[in-house]
Amino acid sequence: MTSSSKSSLPQFQLSATLAGHEDDVRALAADGSDVVYSASRDHTVRSWRRSAKGKDVDEFKEGDVYTGHSSFVNAIAFIPANDENPDGLIVSGGSDKVIKVHEPGKHGSPVFTLAGHTNNVCALHVSALGVIVSGSWDMTARVWENWRCVRTLEGHAQAVWAVLVLQDATVVTGSADKTLRRWRDGQCVSVMQGHEDCVRGLAEVPGVGFLSCSNDSTLRLWTLDGTCVREMSAHTSFVYSVAVLPTGEFLSSGEDRTVRVWRDGQCVQTITHPCISVWAVAALENGDFASGGSDKVVRIFSRDPARIASEENIKEYEELVAAQAIPANQVGDVNKDKLPGLEALNKPGNKDGQVIMVRSGNIVEAHQWNAADGQWSKIGEVVDAVGNSRKKQFDGKEYDFLFDVDIGDGIPPLKLPYNANENPYTAAQRFLDANDIPQGYLDQVAQFIEKNAGGAQVQNNAPSNYVDPFTGMSYRYGNFCTQASAANTAAHVITRRSTLCSRRCSGMFVCSAGMAV
Structure with a gap:
């Protein structure tokens, strides 16, 4: 897709709201365009399948619930269908230190349990050939073939929170030690430095290399030789997850309540969520994407008018976002007397995602600029946390x-x-x-x-039990x-x-x- 055709792409809008989990949604994986798998701190993996076409916010229906884990499920991947497994396989990992493999549609006992890690399994990725790579708090990554661990990748000084198998069969790992490593046949061939905090997510960028995100609030684009060719900043807090759309655009999600869409290094859309942490984002083959957050909900967003949610459901979503309370110290010192009134919303914003504060009576409101629609949207009310x-x-x-x-x-x-x-x-x-x-x-x-x-x-909708933003879980030693x-x-x-x-x-x-x- 050319740059000019990309620039004419419409904005993403809510397509479906998938509620069913009882705790944070920590990870997502997609099977094509019509099936999404979600992993949660409620100890389950759930499947969501598109059941109808059209403007129905419930067009994705909850399917099977997989209960093989005994604790938080923090990572998930999907092995595409092949001759041996015509429906593919669901791979999940959690704080019970094991990897479970389930057959879609069969929510009983897992068909395989892969043991070897000595701590929480927090990252998973699978190659086109079905090779599984896992990352763990035990500071290692492991490579699994035919349901056996064939290589243990040791070298990181802290937890391995992101793993990626590239098309050339090399493996990239990202760690809490702030570095990335590339591995070939079990040997580390390069160490990449640049991030200033923990590396949280990885995604392959065909024809270039790969994308990383970090607690330092940035995304970085790397070539296969380990050169960082682009740094992208727009998030205001930790960035947990990245994905690449079929258009070549990037997606990122983080602790600032947002999913952001990136094109040619620029943030072109900011989608604020009604939750503190947007833990995961996953691209679908049809160009839609899924997000999962600390409000226990999976959401689907689309550009296709045929898959956009009804006006009623979009309004309900926008009201949830607007109802959020934003601590004053999250946006800096607020002098209510010097803030402009609602008339400031008549002036266009400078860029998509820009946030301004205005006074509405005795209330301070935060509004975010939507460049595509040319209007401001309320994203919350600013409240004094302590003073x-x-x-x-x-x-x-x-x-x-x-x-x-x-x-x-x-x-x-x-x-x-x-x-x-x-x-x-x-x-x-x-x-x-x-x-x-x-x-x-x-x-x-x-x-x-x-x-x-x-x-x-x-925070209005903050969960009663907070989770560690470094790991996505509460861990008791x-x-x-x-x-x-x-x-x-x-x-x-x-x-x-x-x-x-x-x-x-x-x-x-x-x-x-x-x-x-």
């Missing part, structure tokens, strides 16, 4: 909360900074990394933040001791401090004794 006058300084930055965390008798407490618009697991992970504290404390620290900053969680000292508990209530217990509980590193607040 700038109560900000606390730490390491040169301002925070809504600054907790003291005791690590032992006679040792000065550590500082735990947190902003009300943050995911608690983001702040917890930052705290662990800064103080070289074992990963097993992640869930405990995050729960402490949630409990002590509870009133500041202002080992068993917890429950014998808390009543005296210590009382002290914590007064001081709002937390103690990370230094005792080993049943051989593990963490206990809940000091976390009673």
Whole structure:
């Protein structure tokens, strides 16, 4: 498709809303244009099949539910139909450390269970020939052929969160150590650096190389020799997933509530979702795409007028987006008296996705510019989470909360900074990394933040149990001791401090004794 024909493409609009999961939708895979598979923290994989044509928002119907996993399902891939498996195969991985393989339409026991990883399986990809590559918290990627692990790819210093099999049969991995590696026959042939934070997603770009995304809020386009030829910025937070459309355009999704469409290095459309995290995006063969988020919903978006949802359903979706509450500190200092009124919406925006704030009576509204429609759309109301006058300084930055965390008798407490618009697991992970504290404390620290900053969680549709944006799950390392000292508990209530217990509980590193607040 030429650049001129691409520029005339219409904007994506909502096509279908697929509700059924009971927790975050973490990963997506498509079989052609008419079947989507979703993996969720509710321990299930679900299939969604197009059942009708036309402007029916329910044209995708929920099909089989696969319950082979015993914990969060964080990754999914689909092996296309072949002579041996005429319906293809569904491949999923989760925090139970195993990979399950199911036959479509048969939601009983998996036909294969692939064991070998020693920690959460968080990434999957399959080649055209059915070779499976998996990535894990155990810092390795594994290559599986004929349902056996034939190679273990070791070299990353932290978790492997993205894997990709290229057409030339080489493998690319992306890691929390901020690097990408390319592998041939089990050997690392190149290491690519450039991202400034964890690498979260990968997608092949035919004729060029591959695309990566990162917690540093950027996308990068790489050639096969490891040269970064383009860096793309528009997201305002972590970017979790990328995909490539049949048109050659890119898709990305992230923690800023959006899916973004990219053409020739520019963001040409921003689709705001009514949820905090848009964990996954997947391209369909017909040019549509699917998204999955922290509101437990899978959505289909299309450019084809025949597949666009009804006006009623589109309006309902837009109202869900507009009803979101946006913390003031997420958009910077807000001086209500100096904001323009609604008349500012009469002036066109500068670029697609631009966000401005206007005053409507005593309410501050956020509006986003839609370049294709030439109009502003309300995406939420700005609310004060804590109030700038109560900000606390730490390491040169301002925070809504600054907790003291005791690590032992006679040792000065550590500082735990947190902003009300943050995911608690983001702040917890930052705290662990800064103080070289074992990963097993992640869930405990995050729960402490949630409990002590509870009133500041202002997102309307935020899930009650936040998930780690680095991993997509709440991970508890080992068993917890429950014998808390009543005296210590009382002290914590007064001081709002937390103690990370230094005792080993049943051989593990963490206990809940000091976390009673």
